[in-house]
Amino acid sequence: MNAASDFRSDTVTRPGAAMRAAIAAAEVGDDVLDGDPTVRKLEARAAEWLGKDGALFVPSGTMANQVALGAWTKPGDEIIVEREAHVVRWEAGAAGFLHGVQSVTLSSVRGAMDPEEVRATIRPDFIHCPRTALICIEQTHMGSGGSVVPLANFEAIAAVARERKLPVHMDGARLANAAVASGLAAQRFAACADSVSLCFSKGLGAPVGSVVAGSNEFLQRAKVVRKRLGGWMRQSGLLAAGALYALEHHVERLADDHALAKALAHALHGLPGLACPPESVETNLVLVQVAHADFDGAALAARFKEHGVLVSALSPRVLRFVTHLDVGRADVERVARAAKTILNA
Numbered sequence: 001m002n003a004a005s006d007f008r009s010d011t012v013t014r015p016g017a018a019m020r021a022a023i024a025a026a027e028v029g030d031d032v033l034d035g036d037p038t039v040r041k042l043e044a045r046a047a048e049w050l051g052k053d054g055a056l057f058v059p060s061g062t063m064a065n066q067v068a069l070g071a072w073t074k075p076g077d078e079i080i081v082e083r084e085a086h087v088v089r090w091e092a093g094a095a096g097f098l099h100g101v102q103s104v105t106l107s108s109v110r111g112a113m114d115p116e117e118v119r120a121t122i123r124p125d126f127i128h129c130p131r132t133a134l135i136c137i138e139q140t141h142m143g144s145g146g147s148v149v150p151l152a153n154f155e156a157i158a159a160v161a162r163e164r165k166l167p168v169h170m171d172g173a174r175l176a177n178a179a180v181a182s183g184l185a186a187q188r189f190a191a192c193a194d195s196v197s198l199c200f201s202k203g204l205g206a207p208v209g210s211v212v213a214g215s216n217e218f219l220q221r222a223k224v225v226r227k228r229l230g231g232w233m234r235q236s237g238l239l240a241a242g243a244l245y246a247l248e249h250h251v252e253r254l255a256d257d258h259a260l261a262k263a264l265a266h267a268l269h270g271l272p273g274l275a276c277p278p279e280s281v282e283t284n285l286v287l288v289q290v291a292h293a294d295f296d297g298a299a300l301a302a303r304f305k306e307h308g309v310l311v312s313a314l315s316p317r318v319l320r321f322v323t324h325l326d327v328g329r330a331d332v333e334r335v336a337r338a339a340k341t342i343l344n345a
């Protein structure tokens with residue numbers, strides 16, 4: 001059988017020849033001792049792309065978010081965060097474990113929290129209440145299948161935050177996808193937040209790395225948190241070179257991933273027991289609702305695997321396909337063929 005068509009995540013990509021050449025050629029130094037020139041270059045370029053004073057290179061998106069949380073909060077504080085957000089759902093309780101903060105979670109419409117509900121959730125200055133320290137937003141919103149949260153929603157939340165003198169952190173792991181899909185500059189979204197994380201190891205295709213960006217004042221505190229978490233690395237220019245290559249060369253091509261995700265939804269929507277309306281696919285994630293008498297999500301994923309297609313079963317009723325640099329039209333056709341065979345369609 002051919003190599004598997006791997007739709008489990010946009011993190012499964014392997015660096016191509018040009019990225020590997022950039023990594024091999026990277027000028028490096030000890031970043032902790034006297035600085036790594038390639039890390040400096042990446043941080044400056046990412047900060048410019050996001051419209052912030054500066055950025056810090058860290059190994060992962062989780063660390064980028066947690067550095068920001070640590071820089072904005074004190075133990076006993078509370079953060080306001082969307083219910084399905086990565087920060088609260090998929091970071092193993094890091095906010096509580098590392099920083100001693102609790103989360104109050106709000107529901108949303110495809111990642112867009114109601115600004116008035118956010119306002120109403122901010123705690124009064126009262127000795128019995130925790131201090132609300134931070135509002136967290138996410139772009140794109142993974143929990144609702146990579147939706148692009150409207151700029152107007154973020155602007156309304158940012159206005160509430162400014163009015164109450166609260167900072168906003170944006171988990172922008174897939175902000176580049178949102179920028180490409182919406183046609184709006186990443187800076188427009190980033191301007192709604194005081195700190196922004198951005199991952200290079202997802203749709204942008206680098207092997208490792210994220211940044212967290214913000215004002216110089218924020219970065220001073222963030223640097224201390226990164227140090228405490230062990231995220232300040234030595235000759236990390238080798239990693240930064242891959243990330244820099246990704247930022248320079250792999251942003252515009254995200255449109256191909258988005259088109260492929262739509263094509264995949266068209267191929268699967270309406271097959272017996274499957275629903276994934278193509279109009280709900282905004283970027284590179286496709287959530288497929290499974291309602292079949294013979295298969296739940298896990299059983300279907302297992303059958304797909306027999307046909308060389310790897311996909312995540314998020315729950316008994318939901319499969320998730322993610323498109324990326326290393327899958328193409330032929331892989332989508334393989335999914336369509338496999339689905340028809342499995343479902344006798």
Ligand SMILES: Cc1ncc(COP(=O)(O)O)c(C=O)c1O
Nearest residue numbers: 060061062063086142171173199
């Ligand atoms: C929205 C979002 N934020 C943060 C992360 C964390 O990134 P990492 O896996 O690099 O820690 C992910 C990972 O999938 C994500 O989807």
